[in-house]
Amino acid sequence: MKNLSTWIILGLTLTFLIGPFIIIILAGASAGESLAFPPDGLSLKWYLKVFTIESFRDSFMLSMFLAIFGTLAALLLGIPAAYALNRYNLPGDETIRTIVAAPIIVPGIIVGLALLRYLVVPLDFTVTMALFMAHTALVLPYAVRVVSSSLNNLRADMEEAAVLLGCTRFQAFVKVVLPNIRGGVLAAFILGFVTSFNQVPVSLFLSGPGVKTLPIDMLAYMEITYDPSVAALSALLAFMSLAIVFVAERLLGFSRYV
Amino acid sequence: MKSTLSIAVIACAVAGTAMAEDKTLTISVYSFAQDAYKEALYDPFEELCGCDLVIETGNSVERMAKIEANADDPVIDMAVISSHDALSLSRKDLIAPLDLSQLSNHAKLYPAAQDPIGGNMAVGYTFYASSIVYRTDLVEIGSWADLLGEKVAGRVSLPNITGTQGPLTLMMLAKASGNDTGDYSSVISDIGKHADDIVTFYSRSSELAQLMNQEEVIAAPVGRFAWSRFKSSPLPFAWAEPAEGQAGGMNVMIMTKGNGNEELAYQFMNYWLSTEVQTRVAEALIDSPANTEVVVSQEVADNLTYGAELINSLNILDPAEIIDNREAWVEQWNTEVIK
Amino acid sequence: MFLNTREGLALALPAAIFALLLFLVPVGILLSEAFQTDTGWSLRGYVDFFSKPLNQTVFFRTLKLGVLVAGTAAVIGYAAAFCIVNLNPSARGRVFGLVVLPLMISPVARTYAWIVILGRTGIVNDTITGLGLSETPIRLLFTETAVFLGLLQLFMPLMIISLVSAMENIPRDVIPAARVLGANWLQVFFKVILPLTKEGLVVGGTLVFTGALTAYITPAILGGSKVLMLETLLYQRVNVANDFVSASVIAMILIVMSFSANLLLKHIATARK
Numbered sequence: 001m002k003n004l005s006t007w008i009i010l011g012l013t014l015t016f017l018i019g020p021f022i023i024i025i026l027a028g029a030s031a032g033e034s035l036a037f038p039p040d041g042l043s044l045k046w047y048l049k050v051f052t053i054e055s056f057r058d059s060f061m062l063s064m065f066l067a068i069f070g071t072l073a074a075l076l077l078g079i080p081a082a083y084a085l086n087r088y089n090l091p092g093d094e095t096i097r098t099i100v101a102a103p104i105i106v107p108g109i110i111v112g113l114a115l116l117r118y119l120v121v122p123l124d125f126t127v128t129m130a131l132f133m134a135h136t137a138l139v140l141p142y143a144v145r146v147v148s149s150s151l152n153n154l155r156a157d158m159e160e161a162a163v164l165l166g167c168t169r170f171q172a173f174v175k176v177v178l179p180n181i182r183g184g185v186l187a188a189f190i191l192g193f194v195t196s197f198n199q200v201p202v203s204l205f206l207s208g209p210g211v212k213t214l215p216i217d218m219l220a221y222m223e224i225t226y227d228p229s230v231a232a233l234s235a236l237l238a239f240m241s242l243a244i245v246f247v248a249e250r251l252l253g254f255s256r257y258v
Numbered sequence: 259m260k261s262t263l264s265i266a267v268i269a270c271a272v273a274g275t276a277m278a279e280d281k282t283l284t285i286s287v288y289s290f291a292q293d294a295y296k297e298a299l300y301d302p303f304e305e306l307c308g309c310d311l312v313i314e315t316g317n318s319v320e321r322m323a324k325i326e327a328n329a330d331d332p333v334i335d336m337a338v339i340s341s342h343d344a345l346s347l348s349r350k351d352l353i354a355p356l357d358l359s360q361l362s363n364h365a366k367l368y369p370a371a372q373d374p375i376g377g378n379m380a381v382g383y384t385f386y387a388s389s390i391v392y393r394t395d396l397v398e399i400g401s402w403a404d405l406l407g408e409k410v411a412g413r414v415s416l417p418n419i420t421g422t423q424g425p426l427t428l429m430m431l432a433k434a435s436g437n438d439t440g441d442y443s444s445v446i447s448d449i450g451k452h453a454d455d456i457v458t459f460y461s462r463s464s465e466l467a468q469l470m471n472q473e474e475v476i477a478a479p480v481g482r483f484a485w486s487r488f489k490s491s492p493l494p495f496a497w498a499e500p501a502e503g504q505a506g507g508m509n510v511m512i513m514t515k516g517n518g519n520e521e522l523a524y525q526f527m528n529y530w531l532s533t534e535v536q537t538r539v540a541e542a543l544i545d546s547p548a549n550t551e552v553v554v555s556q557e558v559a560d561n562l563t564y565g566a567e568l569i570n571s572l573n574i575l576d577p578a579e580i581i582d583n584r585e586a587w588v589e590q591w592n593t594e595v596i597k
Numbered sequence: 598m599f600l601n602t603r604e605g606l607a608l609a610l611p612a613a614i615f616a617l618l619l620f621l622v623p624v625g626i627l628l629s630e631a632f633q634t635d636t637g638w639s640l641r642g643y644v645d646f647f648s649k650p651l652n653q654t655v656f657f658r659t660l661k662l663g664v665l666v667a668g669t670a671a672v673i674g675y676a677a678a679f680c681i682v683n684l685n686p687s688a689r690g691r692v693f694g695l696v697v698l699p700l701m702i703s704p705v706a707r708t709y710a711w712i713v714i715l716g717r718t719g720i721v722n723d724t725i726t727g728l729g730l731s732e733t734p735i736r737l738l739f740t741e742t743a744v745f746l747g748l749l750q751l752f753m754p755l756m757i758i759s760l761v762s763a764m765e766n767i768p769r770d771v772i773p774a775a776r777v778l779g780a781n782w783l784q785v786f787f788k789v790i791l792p793l794t795k796e797g798l799v800v801g802g803t804l805v806f807t808g809a810l811t812a813y814i815t816p817a818i819l820g821g822s823k824v825l826m827l828e829t830l831l832y833q834r835v836n837v838a839n840d841f842v843s844a845s846v847i848a849m850i851l852i853v854m855s856f857s858a859n860l861l862l863k864h865i866a867t868a869r870k
Contacts, residue, residue, distance in 0.1 A: 006680040010692060013677045013757075016750060017699050020710035027713060033490065034471040037713045037720070081612035088605025096613045103616060105855060106624055107811035109828055110848040113835065114623035121327060137620045140612060169604070198703045201813045204832065208324075209284050209314035209333060218705045219814070220315065223289045225487070226468035226712075234706025241701035249694075320836050412736060418822050420837045458739040458821040465821075472716040474738060588838075592651040596823055 028232030059217035070135035071192035078143030108201030139192035150184025281309035289315035342577035380510035450594030506572025631845035678760035763797025
């Protein structure tokens with residue numbers, strides 16, 4: 001009896017959470033001309049059409065670029081910061097922590113608008129630069145938090161020992177600390193990648209001629225038509241994210257870090 | 259995978275800068291039918307001028323905001339927008355008067371398109387009628403007043419006041435109620451009273467098409483340029499010919515002020531206004547021609563806003579009236595309709 | 598703990614300076630904009646904003662939907678998290694994976710699906726009319742219900758994840774012990790589970806509430822102009838009217854709302870012993 005109610009609760013919750021995704025996959029496989037569920041017959045034509053839409057290719061590349069390099073930049077800034085916040089007794093470390101975590105608290109649409117008004121327009125930053133910085137800032141809190149928690153689990157005496165044995169502090173970090181937190185770093189990378197790739201509000205105001213992130217381009221496409229190709233593209237992207245997470249999970253047990 | 263990707267991204271970035279050194283024209287256009295435009299207009303022009311077109315798309319409000327934001331150093335060289343948006347840009351001193359000697363095709367345009375907002379600040383390149391699309395199997399539409407009537411209650415959509423179609427609907431609803439004062443506040447109040455009967459105030463015709471295709475909405479005012487979306491549907495849609503007539507509007511071309519790329523922009527504008535391109539665009543059923551020399555078949559004409567007789571019969575709202583009153587309309591709309 | 602402060606600062610400051618200069622400063626200027634008028638600093642931007650009935654409606658609607666979404670997510674989240682924690686380890690991993698899955702999917706896709714689901718001829722209405730609950734289909738799109746459902750689906754995983762990790766820390770025997778001692782399930786929940794998981798509730802509640810406040814796509818697509826929320830209003834004010842004062846006011850409201858939600862939840866969590 002108890003088992004039954006457990007599965008009813010979980011079944012309903014999961015239907016609510018996953019159902020729309022399944023509908024999108026099927027709506028994208030429609031043979032008809034408009035978005036509908038159940039679809040009017042099945043065909044892969046919309047899945048194929050996605051690849052022929054030129055602007056999707058450009059915006060996919062831009063989103064990939066932002067997600068990969070923005071996250072790498074955030075890690076380059078975030079790993080040393082997390083290390084310093086964990087291992088050193090810094091004056092004002094709470095302030096630093098708050099500043100670094102701020103991008104997660106400020107609503108994305110405001111960030112996009114602020115960067116457009118005060119960086120792009122007066123300082124001649126390109127939209128791509130502004131997007132890159134916004135995405136880096138957005139991922140930074142995750143990078144610091146996730147790396148911090150894996151540093152917490154790593155005892156500081158290991159590095160001390162390495163230093164006593166003749167390593168410089170930097171060597172100790174590269175040879176001892178980094179290998180031990182690589183799971184956390186990878187988890188931070190994936191979390192950052194997915195966050196950046198799916199980000200909408202930040203990019204809403206940050207678009208220019210020929211420069212649009214993929215989610216914004218999908219919205220722009222919906223201004224032209226609601227045909228099932230956006231559904232097909234959404235499904236393809238979801239599979240891509242899932243594949244990345246799945247591989248990471250297999251390799252490193254990624255979910256431990258989330 | 260990652261390394262090939264980053265190489266590809268770098269390659270893109272390099273290609274991007276290389277392109278910028280060639281001749282480039284940045285244009286800002288409505289987002290619909292881009293594939294068809296590419297074939298009928300963009301590709302042939304790129305071949306003709308040996309230059310690259312960079313195309314920014316979006317609805318006119320967003321594109322206007324961007325032209326305004328980049329006023330000091332225009333990113334956009336030329337844009338096509340509604341006549342009242344052009345007037346608004348003109349009043350803000352963001353666009354330059356056109357040098358008609360650069361536009362040899364100008365004389366071929368319908369008189370109404372030649373100088374629609376005065377001072378040669380814009381030229382019209384297309385007219386559109388605006389009427390009501392409805393489901394013939396579910397309802398009969400004979401008047402604009404039917405939009406607020408009992409038979410479509412709960413299944414009607416109106417265009418949002420902030421878009422181009424919104425004011426046209428106000429004008430026609432006023433006409434239907436015998437109000438010819440040009441003061442639409444009573445119309446807005448009327449819409450407010452029926453707000454619960456209106457599914458949504460749409461802002462994109464693509465959204466409306468989806469709603470009508472999934473039977474959410476059975477009647478709504480829409481521009482003729484969107485008619486092809488409905489015509490191709492398996493559902494029985496019709497274009498109403500209401501007793502008060504059809505509303506109409508015009509889209510125009512403008513030149514941003516001080517863009518430094520005027521020569522290429524004129525070349526593009528003139529090409530777009532040519533009989534050759536206007537005919538091709540008309541035959542692709544994208545835009546109705548503003549060029550009087552364009553001749554199309556009856557079948558094509560049925561899909562467009564075509565011919566002097568029809569164009570002269572349209573109820574056209576003065577752009578100045580829209581600009582001068584819009585703020586008050588939006589204010590009243592926000593208080594009484596979507597509060 | 599290392600003592601070389603200068604070295605530590607050299608490591609931590611690049612990140613802090615980046616976030617400060619390229620992030621907090623522009624946002625700060627934006628927030629200050631509503632306080633600046635021709636005659637100096639004033640609160641007029643705020644007074645004007647709140648004097649408009651539409652803005653008041655949108656403000657209260659956003660607050661209401663945020664609270665409703667967070668509250669509903671908490672109720673369902675507790676039930677689901679409790680079930681997940683009590684599964685055997687392999688099933689638990691799989692179910693947890695399914696809960697996390699929606700977070701990996703673009704919000705554009707997730708919202709888009711609801712247009713079809715909630716339509717007149719969609720699954721929900723087919724079910725309602727099929728069961729005879731209503732003779733004619735119910736209008737769901739462009740209502741607060743639609744926005745509520747969309748937001749709930751979008752953010753509930755965050756609540757479940759937070760609550761699952763909180764519940765994992767409840768010692769195994771506590772609940773059976775309480776039951777043996779005669780507590781009913783309601784008492785078990787309020788006296789045992791809630792106090793032991795309140796941190797998870799605070800984290801989850803803040804994430805869901807803030808997420809619901811600042812989502813753009815869901816209210817834009819499912820609510821449209823009839824169900825404006827602060828985020829869609831902000832976009833509209835900027836893009837339709839170039840009204841940066843209202844944008845700045847809304848930005849401040851959103852930030853204050855998220856912060857207060859977090860503080861309030863923390864306060865409730867510590868007050869309830």
